[in-house]
Amino acid sequence: MGSFDLVAIGTPVWAFTCTPAARAFCEQYADQLQRVAFVATMGGSGDARAYKAMEGYCGVAPAATLTLIDKHIKADDPEKYTAAVEAFVQQLVETQ
Numbered sequence: 340m341g342s343f344d345l346v347a348i349g350t351p352v353w354a355f356t357c358t359p360a361a362r363a364f365c366e367q368y369a370d371q372l373q374r375v376a377f378v379a380t381m382g383g384s385g386d387a388r389a390y391k392a393m394e395g396y397c398g399v400a401p402a403a404t405l406t407l408i409d410k411h412i413k414a415d416d417p418e419k420y421t422a423a424v425e426a427f428v429q430q431l432v433e434t435q
């Protein structure tokens with residue numbers, strides 16, 4: 340992997356954790372990941388556990404996390420997630 344200031348890793352939540360593909364990515368590049376952010380989509384719960392697991396696989400705590408709920412995206416209702424996206428970006432800017 341090349342050199343990046345930030346790697347944002349996204350995953351749907353499956354069985355209260357990240358997908359095997361996300362896990363594989365984290366583990367494969369753990370030694371090169373210095374600054375990470377995690378993004379998850381989910382039906383309703385399991386994001387916190389997924390982020391903890393990913394933190395373990397990456398060996399680094401995320402600078403920010405963003406959780407998006409399936410039905411909010413599918414309903415195309417930006418009011419439901421715009422604040423969360425903005426907070427996520429703000430957190431990344433502040434901790435740069």
Ligand SMILES: Cc1cc2nc3c(=O)[nH]c(=O)nc-3n(C[C@H](O)[C@H](O)[C@H](O)COP(=O)(O)O)c2cc1C
Binds near residue numbers: 350354356380382383
């Ligand atoms: C095998 C499987 C397990 C899932 N487990 C969870 C779960 O534990 N918690 C949750 O909130 N949603 C769960 N979901 C719902 C997905 O997280 C949700 O549909 C997904 O984030 C949508 O992203 P996608 O369209 O990229 O799959 C699960 C979905 C699948 C297919």
